Amino acid sequence: MAHDLVLRLARRDDLPSIVRMLADDDLGSQRERYEEPLPESYYAAFDKIDSDSNHELIVAELNGGVIGTLHLMFLPSLSFQGGLRAQVESVRVDKPYQGKGIGSDMMRWTIERAKERDAHIVQLTTHKSREDAHRFYERLGFKGSHLGMKLSLR
Amino acid sequence: MAHDLVLRLARRDDLPSIVRMLADDDLGSQRERYEEPLPESYYAAFDKIDSDSNHELIVAELNGGVIGTLHLMFLPSLSFQGGLRAQVESVRVDKPYQGKGIGSDMMRWTIERAKERDAHIVQLTTHKSREDAHRFYERLGFKGSHLGMKLSLR
Numbered sequence: 404m405a406h407d408l409v410l411r412l413a414r415r416d417d418l419p420s421i422v423r424m425l426a427d428d429d430l431g432s433q434r435e436r437y438e439e440p441l442p443e444s445y446y447a448a449f450d451k452i453d454s455d456s457n458h459e460l461i462v463a464e465l466n467g468g469v470i471g472t473l474h475l476m477f478l479p480s481l482s483f484q485g486g487l488r489a490q491v492e493s494v495r496v497d498k499p500y501q502g503k504g505i506g507s508d509m510m511r512w513t514i515e516r517a518k519e520r521d522a523h524i525v526q527l528t529t530h531k532s533r534e535d536a537h538r539f540y541e542r543l544g545f546k547g548s549h550l551g552m553k554l555s556l557r
Numbered sequence: 558m559a560h561d562l563v564l565r566l567a568r569r570d571d572l573p574s575i576v577r578m579l580a581d582d583d584l585g586s587q588r589e590r591y592e593e594p595l596p597e598s599y600y601a602a603f604d605k606i607d608s609d610s611n612h613e614l615i616v617a618e619l620n621g622g623v624i625g626t627l628h629l630m631f632l633p634s635l636s637f638q639g640g641l642r643a644q645v646e647s648v649r650v651d652k653p654y655q656g657k658g659i660g661s662d663m664m665r666w667t668i669e670r671a672k673e674r675d676a677h678i679v680q681l682t683t684h685k686s687r688e689d690a691h692r693f694y695e696r697l698g699f700k701g702s703h704l705g706m707k708l709s710l711r
Contacts, residue, residue, distance in 0.1 A: 418635075421635060422635065425635060425636055431636075434636070434637050434638070435636070435637075435638060436638055442638055442639075444638045444639035444640075445635060445638065445639045446639075447639055448633050448634060448635050448639030448640075448641075449635065449639070451633035452633050452634075452635070455611070455633070457609070457611075458633065460635070474634065474635065476632060478630060478644075478646075479602050479605040479606050479609070479612065480602060480606075480628065480646060480647065481572075481575060481576065481579060481599060481602050481603065481606070481614070481628065481647060482579055482585075482588070482589070482646070482647050483588050483589075484588070484589060484590055484596055484598045484599065485596075485598035485599045485600075485601055485602030485603070486598075486602075487602075488646075490632075492632075492634060492636070492642075493634065493635060493636050514708065514710070517710060518710055522710060523709070523710055523711050524707055524708065524709055524710060525707070525708040525710065526682070526705065526706070526707045526708075527705075527706055528680070528682065528703035528704065528705050528706070529703060529704055529706065530702060530703055530704075531701075531702060531703060531704050537704060537706070540706050541706075543708065544708050545706040545707060545708045546706065546707055546708070547685075547704045547705070547706045548684060548685060548705065548706075548707055549682040549683060549684055549685060549704070549705025549706070549707065550682060550683055550684075550685050550691055550701045550703070550704070550705060551680065551681075551682050551701070551702065551703025551704060551705040552680070552681055552682065552683065552691070552694050552695075552699040552700065552701050552702075552703070553678055553679070553680045553699060553700055553702055553703065554668065554678065554679040554680075554697065554698050554699045554700070555677070555678055556668070556671060556672055556676060556677055556678060556679065557677050
């Protein structure tokens, strides 16, 4: 892996760094609350994620600093003869580190991790308008075969 | 709910009915194995799903027969201030019962169930070619805002 990047499970004390990255774009700034101290709801969600072996909240560390995050989840399913699905959500690379191949390294690590756990597929959704992201994932082998539909309940 | 439809958690002995529906289309027939006895991998996946309170494998029953299924999952997440996501996979209505509003009833039940569990969103993906499905979900309030990307590992 280039850049001496370390991918590891997130710890509770990584949460401010992670939430800062989630909040640091147009959509995120509307829906997240990056403040000191962090709202308790983030810690409550972290504890649920951290205690569930089907969830791996990952951070990318470079020279001791957290510069990326993603949430990898494993979804047991009946389809594909009871095959396990891997799903990726909330992929972020800190702005000063974008465009340097960090995201590709994170996704290649993720794909290997999904294979280790014997998932048959990795799936994710990205906003239709993010054509740069579509090309990024296509270069990694993903195919944009599906429409991702969402119903907000709030 | 019309049709005296009953939505309930699936039991182990519902599996043959569920797998039959999963296998009963062009894509499903290529990837599923509906045979007697069912491959053990389906039972193993069922046991994982059934023992995880974040997963609800649902069947729709009409006059004592299983005529529909869906897999509702709840995904803890940091985004949206640690909000819970609901995701729906593997929605099927048995062919003789399609076009009678059964699917709408199943999805309306699912949306209510997601609200009960305090999810802030319901998300799903459907194949881009399935324009009838897109319209179906749009009528229920879903917006096709995302591209669903998949990487097969086999």
